[in-house]
Amino acid sequence: xxxxxxxxxxxxEGLLKKEFSATELTKAYLEKIEKEDKxxxxxxxxxxxxxxxxxxxxxxxxxxxxxxxxxxxxxxxIKDNILVEGIKCTAxxxxxxxxxxxxxxxxxxxxxxxxxxxxxxxxxxxxxxxxSNENSAFFTTKNPLDLEKVPGGSSGGSAAAVAANFCVFALxxxxxxSIRQPASFCGIVGLKPTYGAVSRYGLIxxxxxxxxxxxxxxxxxxxxxxxxxxxxxxxxxxxxxxxxEVNNLxxxxxxxxxxxxxxxxxxxxxxxxxxxxxxxxxxxxEEMGAKILEISLPHTxxxxxxxxxxxxxxxxxxxxxxxxxxxxxxxxxxxxRTIDNLLEVYFKSRGQGFGxxxxxxxxxxxxxxxxxxxxxYYLRAARVRSLIIKDFEEAFKKVDLILAxxxxxxxxxxxxxxxxxxxxxxxxxxxxxxxxxxxxxxxxPVGKVGNLSVGLQIIGKPFExxxxxxxxxxxxxxxxx
Amino acid sequence: MISKxxxxxxxxLARLALSEKEIERYQNDLSKILEYFEKLKEVDVSRxxxxxxxxxxxxxxxxxxxxKKDIEKIKKLIELMPEKKDGYLKxxxxx
Numbered sequence: 001x002x003x004x005x006x007x008x009x010x011x012x013e014g015l016l017k018k019e020f021s022a023t024e025l026t027k028a029y030l031e032k033i034e035k036e037d038k039x040x041x042x043x044x045x046x047x048x049x050x051x052x053x054x055x056x057x058x059x060x061x062x063x064x065x066x067x068x069x070x071x072x073x074x075x076x077x078i079k080d081n082i083l084v085e086g087i088k089c090t091a092x093x094x095x096x097x098x099x100x101x102x103x104x105x106x107x108x109x110x111x112x113x114x115x116x117x118x119x120x121x122x123x124x125x126x127x128x129x130x131x132s133n134e135n136s137a138f139f140t141t142k143n144p145l146d147l148e149k150v151p152g153g154s155s156g157g158s159a160a161a162v163a164a165n166f167c168v169f170a171l172x173x174x175x176x177x178s179i180r181q182p183a184s185f186c187g188i189v190g191l192k193p194t195y196g197a198v199s200r201y202g203l204i205x206x207x208x209x210x211x212x213x214x215x216x217x218x219x220x221x222x223x224x225x226x227x228x229x230x231x232x233x234x235x236x237x238x239x240x241x242x243x244x245e246v247n248n249l250x251x252x253x254x255x256x257x258x259x260x261x262x263x264x265x266x267x268x269x270x271x272x273x274x275x276x277x278x279x280x281x282x283x284x285x286e287e288m289g290a291k292i293l294e295i296s297l298p299h300t301x302x303x304x305x306x307x308x309x310x311x312x313x314x315x316x317x318x319x320x321x322x323x324x325x326x327x328x329x330x331x332x333x334x335x336x337r338t339i340d341n342l343l344e345v346y347f348k349s350r351g352q353g354f355g356x357x358x359x360x361x362x363x364x365x366x367x368x369x370x371x372x373x374x375x376x377y378y379l380r381a382a383r384v385r386s387l388i389i390k391d392f393e394e395a396f397k398k399v400d401l402i403l404a405x406x407x408x409x410x411x412x413x414x415x416x417x418x419x420x421x422x423x424x425x426x427x428x429x430x431x432x433x434x435x436x437x438x439x440x441x442x443x444x445p446v447g448k449v450g451n452l453s454v455g456l457q458i459i460g461k462p463f464e465x466x467x468x469x470x471x472x473x474x475x476x477x478x479x480x481x
Numbered sequence: 482m483i484s485k486x487x488x489x490x491x492x493x494l495a496r497l498a499l500s501e502k503e504i505e506r507y508q509n510d511l512s513k514i515l516e517y518f519e520k521l522k523e524v525d526v527s528r529x530x531x532x533x534x535x536x537x538x539x540x541x542x543x544x545x546x547x548x549k550k551d552i553e554k555i556k557k558l559i560e561l562m563p564e565k566k567d568g569y570l571k572x573x574x575x576x
Contacts, residue, residue: 102557195535209534238541239534305520316495323496325572330563332573342573343496351498359497363488363507364514366495380521382531387524389532422513438535 001028004165008074008222011168015062015073022055022062022073026117029075033119033166041141042151042161044080045088046120051075054117061115071229072115077161077170080121081128081204082213084108091204092126092136092154095322095329095353105202106237107171107213107230114229119167122157126355127319128178128206130154131427134418135357142414145187145451149411152182158216159186169217169226173203175210176307177406177431180443183216184406184455187445189223189472190216194462195438196241198227199234207314208239210307210435220444220472227465241463249466251400254474255289257467260399264300265430270408277447277454278405284478285403285471293399297391300433302384307432308425309368309381316365319358324349360421389437396461401471405430406443406455430457440465444472482512 001020014020020028030048037043058073078084081091083101085108090096104112111118125135133141133156141157143149144164151160155172159182162170172179174192183190191214198213205211215226233242251257261282266275286292324330324345331348332339339345354362368377395402408429417424434441439462443455456475460468488508492499499507564571 099561100557102554102561196538235543239536239538241536241538299524302521302524305518308514309518309521320496324563325570327558327561327563332564339573342575345573346496347498350496354497359495359499359503360507360510362495362497363491363511367491367511367515370491370494376522377518379531380524380526382533383526383529384521384524386529386532387526389535421510422517425514436535 001025003028003032006168007219008071008168008225011074012068012072015058015068022058022117023052025073026051026055026075026119029119029167036164037166039142039147040144040160040164041139042122042157042164042166043077043120044090044092044123044138044157047084047087047118050087051117051119054112058115058117069113069115070225071111073117074115074169075117075119075167076111077119077122077158077167078108079124079155079158079170079172081124081173082107082171083202084118084121087121089121089204090138091128092124092138093353093355093358094137095349097137097329099328103202106199106234108202110230122155122161122170124157125154126358127204127315128154128173128175129315129357129361131177131181131424132412132417133157134414135355137355140414143185143411145453146411148413149452150185150414152185152407152411154178154182155190155216156182159183159188159190162186162188162216162218169215169222171213172216173211173213174435175206176311176435177428179214179216180406180431180441180455180457181427183443184445184453185411187448187453188216188218189220189442189444190214191223191227191442191465191468192434192440193227193231193465194440196239197231197243197440197463197465199232199237199240201234201236205318207311208318209314210311220469220476223442224469243463249464251467251470251474253289254285257401257471258291258293258399259285260293260295260395260402262297262300262395262402262404263294264297265404269429270405271410273449274405274408274410274454277449278456281446281456281475282403284475288474288478295395295399295402297395297433299384299387299391303388303433303436304425304429306381306384306388307428307436308364309377310385310436312361312365313368313378314365316362316369319354319362322350322353324353329353357421385436388433392437392439401467402459404457404459406457410449410452410454434459438462440468442468442472444475446475483508483515
């Protein structure tokens with residue numbers, strides 16, 4: 001079996017033609033992971049028992065000639081901040097090192113109903129806070145395209161698992177670029193859906209007004225197939241919405257659409273090699289008939305500061321739940337006799353349980369929300385956020401979709417930015433605006449520099465994922481011949 | 482540069498026990514990052530309303546009725562508690 005050739009469609013075909021069983025397929029993937037993940041380290045936890053049980057159920061359905069659900073037998077990996085019942089869910093943190101998920105996230109329930117095989121949980125920056133995977137409390141995942149380089153973050157384990165053919169697709173989560181940037185770094189496809197398109201129930205919260213779960217895949221078609229399964233309103237997440245069924249969202253011909261290039265994204269700071277590939281991809285769209293227009297998103301220079309104030313503020317509140325009392329790491333287990341009051345349990349459990357970057361962000365958020373600073377930091381950022389949203393609304397009056405680079409640089413070296421938090425934050429400069437505005441955006445690979453891959457970002461209007469998939473497919477088809 | 486006392490105060494609000502060395506490191510890091518945040522002062526926001534949430538939805542209600550209890554799930558949640566007694570969560574004294 002050539003695992004690198006498998007897509008969702010090919011697996012369905014193979015299963016129906018009895019070229020292989022779901023169990024054989026699952027075993028092949030588990031063996032590959034067993035053999036090759038030692039050098040990449042994409043997985044934090046493997047779940048072979050659950051995977052083989054799920055595969056057996058699919059094989060029984062095939063034997064009984066029952067209809068197969070849409071993702072039947074498709075091996076996948078799940079970012080370790082999404083709960084899968086009965087499996088450890090660490091969020092890449094020591095504070096949840098021994099936490100066994102007591103229930104399934106809504107996306108997991110939906111994937112299970114669609115017949116997937118869950119191979120395991122993938123590595124991430126602690127609580128999804130990071131752009132390189134180096135903030136994981138356990139170990140750093142390496143980029144399968146170049147083992148000296150980071151896979152990106154925070155969904156770096158999921159991106160590496162897909163790129164290394166350890167699974168057919170993976171789920172990630174994206175708060176400020178955490179699906180798109182690692183997808184770009186590892187040369188795969190990653191979608192951050194519209195805020196509210198996918199239920200966040202069972203996703204370990206980082207910044208609740210920004211977080212979204214999305215698919216990471218080898219091609220656009222698979223991305224769409226997984227998105228179709230996981231999207232939709234969920235009564236367990238009151239911020240989730242049903243997408244309207246709109247027929248005119250499909251792009252039949254590129255001649256009928258207008259694509260915007262935000263000039264602020266092409267000013268400075270981009271690697272020339274990245275810029276060249278991005279411009280080449282844009283040219284391709286133009287050659288295929290699309291109308292390309294320069295647009296302006298004037299508040300772009302403020303997006304990163306705005307994002308880091310809002311994200312850290314929300315995180316400081318969300319992470320208050322890790323208190324050493326209800327679940328997770330607790331100091332009382334280690335120093336039972338010496339701890340005698342509640343406050344000490346909080347201080348020491350949190351001080352020792354959280355890693356350096358998570359504590360840094362909790363401190364930043366606490367500062368921005370504290371008396372005397374709230375107006376100048378958090379409230380000001382929330383106002384700037386309105387301006388960033390308005391920029392996009394104005395732009396989308398002129399164009400249907402927006403193209404931009406996903407990352408200003410190629411994947412950087414392990415260790416290169418880890419000692420300078422601000423430098424690391426700058427990796428997210430092209431991705432954070434989309435989260436602030438709640439928009440959908442995909443990253444697709446559009447070229448290679450040596451072994452390394454460059455990702456192009458396609459940004460759409462809220463709930464117009466369909467158009468994004470179509471535009472991405474046009475590019476994919478143009479390069480596959 | 483923010484003061485060491487300020488860093489200690491923030492750590493206290495955030496319920497984080499930090500060593501002297503960590504306080505120094507965060508004093509340095511936070512100062513640099515907060516300086517970067519100063520950039521937002523260039524924007525005139527005097528007549529702009531804040532956005533706290535990207536969706537234009539509010540007050541999502543549900544019926545106020547008792548929901549079915551999932552005993553197995555409750556057992557699992559209790560199992561995850563670091564300290565418990567007779568099915569209850571146990572905490573250290575407050576004062």
